[in-house]
Amino acid sequence: MTNRTRRLLFIVIYGAALIVLLNYQPIHHYISTLKNVQIVNGDRNENEKARLRAQIEKWREGREEEPIDAVVDQTWKAIPGYNGRVVDVEESLNKMLAAGVSSPDLLVYKEVPPAVSLEQLGAQPIYRGNPNKPAISFMINVAWGNEYLDSMLNTLDKHKVKTTFFLDGSWVKRYPEEAKKIMARGHEIGNHAYSHPDMNTLGTQRIHQEISRTQDVIFKTLEVKPSLFAPPSGAFNQRVVQIAHSSYQMKTILWTADTVDWQKPSPASVINKISRKMENGVLVLMHPTSTSEASLDQLLTIAKKKGLQPTTVSEVISSRRLPSP
Known part of the structure; x- marks a missing residue:
């Protein structure tokens, strides 16, 4: 073979x-x-x-929350709503299966907007955010006080906080580089009228002029269009609020707590006064003054210890929920 x-x-x-x-x-x-x-x-x-x-x-059970509608309060005027939250069962299930761990800490939530939003309330002044939202804003109105700006900006950077600066139009015209510095640090820009007038005493044409000139100079200098208007000295009437709302799509912002720092109180007295008023949704009024420069660091620290997140005015008055730490 x-x-x-x-x-x-x-x-x-x-x-x-x-x-x-x-x-x-x-x-x-x-x-x-x-x-x-x-x-x-x-x-x-x-x-x-x-x-x-x-x-x-x-x-x-016990972890979902109903949304809260925006309302017009007799004292605080327009109070923003606050989103509710529900558990997304399927997303939570997928997340736990992928992680190989079952824990309530891995629950995935969906936000539920309120039936009545802040925008639906129309032309109303705003003094605060929703009392259920753990946010606070140390807003800064600027028409003078350049010598304290850098220090305050550095303090905000130290705390990794972005806030809202309401800029006087004539100040922006005189100090465009200072305005750009604020913008470059990532802060929100608001409109503080052009010449720091008493808006309550102005006729319709002058109200338009104060708001529009400031909008124009801010846009020309910073290329942003503010959506918030803070009347100088808190002086306003319903006509001012209506014009800002209807003609410029701007919300009129006041404050919940005032440092009155232009009167040069001691930093200790400001810290004591404001810390007692810190709560959910509070808007704190400041200016670039020696008092606010000296008290800002401690105020931010106290706010965080109270479980409040210092942030912009727009974020405080938004119905959005803050991300979990």
């Missing part, structure tokens, strides 16, 4: 043996067993999902 014949015979015998082996009952039984194991594992996975979904449903 030649070598070639032997090789052919070996191939035939090997192939026949393989066919017999594949049709042997234990092999079929093994394959069937694997399929059964896959089915069992699949059932276990579905059972685990069902168990975890039921646990998530239990965790929802």
Whole structure:
């Protein structure tokens, strides 16, 4: 028998043996067993999902919150609403399965907006944010006080805080580089009229002039269009609020707590006074003065210790919920 014949015979015998082996009952039984194991594992996975979904449903209790509508209060005028929250069961389930951990800390929430928003209240002054939102703003009105700006900006940077600077239009015209410095540090820019007038005494044309000239110079200098208007000295009437709202799509902003820093009180007295008024949704009025320069660092520290997040005015009056720490 030649070598070639032997090789052919070996191939035939090997192939026949393989066919017999594949049709042997234990092999079929093994394959069937694997399929059964896959089915069992699949059932276990579905059972685990069902168990975890039921646990998530239990965790929802006491953790979901109804939204709060914006309202017009007799004292505080327009009070913004506050988004509610509900647990997104499917997203929570997927997150826990991916992490291999089941914990209420991994719940995923969806925000639910209120039925009545701040915008639906129309032309109303705003003195504060919603009392359920743990946010506070140390807003700064600027028409003078350049010598204290750098220090206050550095303090805000130290605390990683962005706030709102309401800029006088004539100040921006005189000190464009100072205005750009504020903008470059990432702060929100608001309109503080052009010449620091008593807006309550102005006619319609002059009200328009004070607001529009400031809008123009801010846009020309900083390329932003403010959506917030802070009347100088807090002097305003409904006509001012209406014009700002209807003609310039701006909200009129007042304050909840006043440092009265222009009277040069001691920093200690300001810290004592303002710290007692710190609560959810408070807007604190400041200026670039020596008093506010000296008290800002401690005020920010106290606010954080109280569980408040110092931020911009727009964020405080928004119905959005703050991200969890």
